[in-house]
Amino acid sequence: MSETKKEELMTTSSSFVDGTKGELIYRGYDIRDIGPNATFEEIIYLLWNDKLPNAHELSLLKVALESKRALPDLLLNVMRGFPWDAHPMAVLRTATSALGLLDRNADNITIDGAREKALLLTAVIPTMVAAWERLRNGHDPIAPRAGLGHAANFLYMLNGEEPNPDAVAALDSYLVLLADHGFNASTFSARVTTSTGADVYSAIVSAMGTLKGPAHGGATQRAMEQFIDAAQHGDVAQWFTEARAAGKRIMGIGHRIYKVEDPRARILRPLAEKLANSSGTSEWFGIARDIEGLARQDEYFIERDLYANVDYYSAVVLYTIGLPVDQFTCTFAMSRIAGWCSQVLEQLADNRLIRPKEGYVGKRDQVFVPLAER
Ligand SMILES: CC(C)(COP(=O)(O)OP(=O)(O)OC[C@H]1O[C@@H](n2cnc3c(N)ncnc32)[C@H](O)[C@@H]1OP(=O)(O)O)[C@@H](O)C(=O)NCCC(=O)NCCS
Incomplete structure (x- = not known):
């Protein structure tokens, strides 16, 4: 090359x-x-x-x-x-x-x-x-x-x-x-x-x-915190409406690269469901699935191609196996x-220094003024 x-x-x-x-x-x-x-x-x-x-x-x-x-x-x-x-x-x-x-x-x-x-x-x-x-x-x-x-x-x-x-x-x-x-x-x-x-x-x-x-690994913790918040609220649909009205991002949804469903979310969703059923704690999977459903019906998410990413159902899996939420990024x-x-x-x-090309958007031709004169 x-x-x-x-x-x-x-x-x-x-x-x-x-x-x-x-x-x-x-x-x-x-x-x-x-x-x-x-x-x-x-x-x-x-x-x-x-x-x-x-x-x-x-x-x-x-x-x-x-x-x-x-x-x-x-x-x-x-x-x-x-x-x-x-x-x-x-x-x-x-x-x-x-x-x-x-x-x-x-x-x-x-x-x-x-x-x-x-x-x-x-x-x-x-x-x-x-x-x-x-x-x-x-x-x-x-x-x-x-x-x-x-x-x-x-x-x-x-x-x-x-x-x-x-x-x-x-x-x-x-x-x-x-x-x-x-x-x-x-x-x-x-x-x-x-x-x-x-x-x-x-x-x-x-x-x-x-x-x-x-915006990266920390999203799994935030996704679980939002599921807990929605559970405490009691009405998931209302929680979603209020979160949207407040301009909050739904954590675990959206991706810089995937503009269709994240293939890992597709594998994790049934896995989270299976684990929820076998462990007898289906609440979290239920809430996650409901919020995802609400987002998939919302024009805002549809227009912007925002789908559940890997962090979304990871949160349910990790919480169901008993990990504390603040350990999720470490598990990642x-x-x-x-x-x-x-x-x-x-x-x-094949090592070579990585340095992105710079797009300089700052000023040019500034004239230096000594400190005492500023
Ligand atoms: C992952 C993420 C940072 C990618 O963002 P990005 O490629 O930089 O895209 P942007 O932040 O420019 O978002 C594009 C649009 O979708 C909206 N959007 C993106 N993710 C959203 C979310 N989770 N909830 C609500 N709106 C969202 C943005 O507000 C923006 O809307 P606008 O065009 O009206 O300004 C973003 O989707 C996000 O913050 N998701 C939640 C955090 C998350 O799950 N991160 C883990 C990624 S694996």
Whole structure:
């Protein structure tokens, strides 16, 4: 590719979003095929290796992840000093940065070095999230348990009980569906940081800071808060009318790229419904479905092509499996770390500083006036 073309077009082989067709592809596989069938560990392997694993390759990856799940004592001690009311996403971002500080080999950004960091970060993020949930509630963290998959082990570390199989399956599907998404804002942040030659921890901390915002990963928490608000109101239709009249955005609806239904929402909707029925808590799915129905009948949403996005039914899934709402963005990070690392590795393989072309819209030809004369 010519230098000019390179300047204009950033490429990736990791994932692709077609917002007009409502398609999402992971390394050539349509999310509609792979989403309901693969496990999160298979997706990690696929994204990092450009092929699906065979049984042996998958079991090696699982063993490698298991071996890296435990948190260093030093890091746990640092976390014990965090303010108890800190937002979990701020905790995760800070703990990830501290993990990088403690890694004496953090600056190894050879492909092999970066793959090691990718494995460590993917393995350890659920442990950090679960440990903080325990610590802030006055409990000791629970050590990871060998033999449990990624999703099951996370739920086990939250409460020390054998995880419910329906909850494990729903969380695993959620992790699969959010793993990568083209040049979404957080992945782009990770790539920009990587392009400067900075270490992998720095890239992931950049990505986490970007994910935190309500226009990106923070939308899942906001979506659930709005469902709770609608439930407290008591009349969902009236709540919707009032929210619209107040000019509020309906969280979990609308997308920068998708102008048709988000394919991940289409997979998550029946999954959320199934989980709601099996857990006996169908209230939240009912409210979400009702608000979505109201939006789909509203000219404002129809004219602007605003559909439920992935965060909308993710909120119902995560809440139904018992996660606190302020942990939702961290759960998103537990999944997106796979895509962040995939694209960090891709960036490192052919690294060049990313700097967008500037459209200068400021003044020119200003005449400098010394301070005393202003
Ligand atoms: C995701 C999002 C930021 C994309 O926004 P965008 O591509 O920048 O589009 P805009 O913010 O310019 O919105 C386009 C129009 O739709 C409206 N709109 C977008 N999302 C809306 C929502 N959730 N509720 C109500 N109106 C919405 C905007 O007000 C705007 O209307 P206008 O043309 O009259 O000014 C936006 O849809 C949003 O804020 N959604 C809620 C948050 C969310 O779910 N984020 C997660 C995304 S995965």
